[in-house]
Amino acid sequence: MTSKQANLEVKRIVGIAAAGEVEDGMVVGLGTGSTANYAIIRIGERIREEEIAVVGVPTSYQSAIRARAAGIRVADLADYPELDLTIDGADQVDAAFNVIKGGGAAHTREKCVADASTRILIVVDGTKVTDRLHMPVPVEVVPYAATGVARHIGRLGGEAVLREGIKKDGPVITDNGNFILDCAFGTIEDPAGLETSLNTIPGALTSGLFTEYAEKMTVMVGEDGGYRILTR
Numbered sequence: 116m117t118s119k120q121a122n123l124e125v126k127r128i129v130g131i132a133a134a135g136e137v138e139d140g141m142v143v144g145l146g147t148g149s150t151a152n153y154a155i156i157r158i159g160e161r162i163r164e165e166e167i168a169v170v171g172v173p174t175s176y177q178s179a180i181r182a183r184a185a186g187i188r189v190a191d192l193a194d195y196p197e198l199d200l201t202i203d204g205a206d207q208v209d210a211a212f213n214v215i216k217g218g219g220a221a222h223t224r225e226k227c228v229a230d231a232s233t234r235i236l237i238v239v240d241g242t243k244v245t246d247r248l249h250m251p252v253p254v255e256v257v258p259y260a261a262t263g264v265a266r267h268i269g270r271l272g273g274e275a276v277l278r279e280g281i282k283k284d285g286p287v288i289t290d291n292g293n294f295i296l297d298c299a300f301g302t303i304e305d306p307a308g309l310e311t312s313l314n315t316i317p318g319a320l321t322s323g324l325f326t327e328y329a330e331k332m333t334v335m336v337g338e339d340g341g342y343r344i345l346t347r
């Protein structure tokens with residue numbers, strides 16, 4: 116097995132475990148990315164096997180497409196402004212449960228759904244757990260303001276790089292029609308303060324820093340053929 120296959124297997128195991136937390140009658144936020152996809156597939160299987168009623172609120176076109184394919188009834192956040200549970204992946208999680216998301220450029224909708232949820236289950240592999248957040252923070256920006264936002268990021272001590280597509284020439288366009296700036300700050304000493312600063316930049320829609328949800332968050336870490344619950 117290659118290391119990529121092994122990593123996917125870890126994501127599969129933890130995604131399936133998270134789907135086990137879904138109960139009959141729940142409205143569930145469906146995160147974006149490879150780990151969340153495994154949870155979506157398993158929720159669909161459980162709906163058929165156990166005849167449970169679950170409504171899914173997707174966080175992206177990707178999760179909406181996957182949810183429909185899995186047989187999950189899909190609804191809008193506007194239909195269900197309060198959710199029982201959200202299952203989502205992450206790119207980095209620190210010891211205080213501050214999280215960086217947005218590797219898939221879906222963090223704006225992911226943050227809206229997380230905010231509306233009573234509980235958040237974050238599903239990651241062990242490589243994403245760190246003492247201090249240090250990876251670049253994705254910031255979704257209105258294209259008109261991208262240059263100005265990048266200058267603000269520089270004044271905050273960061274370095275912003277416009278994300279470009281892998282299978283598309285030119286900038287990545289989010290599900291909301293915006294650009295992504297990946298903003299490197301080195302080790303982030305004050306994640307909550309940085310999130311607040313990023314929130315005040317005109318034209319910056321949403322940062323991938325999630326610092327306000329630790330109280331309602333459970334972090335499941337896949338490893339060694341199983342998973343563990345991270346403690347804060």
Ligand SMILES: O=C(CO)[C@H](O)[C@H](O)COP(=O)(O)O
Pocket residue numbers: 126146147148149150151203204205206215216217218219220221222225
């Ligand atoms: O934030 C995200 C998408 O915007 C993803 O949840 C995050 O990038 C993790 O993805 P994966 O489970 O594929 O590693």
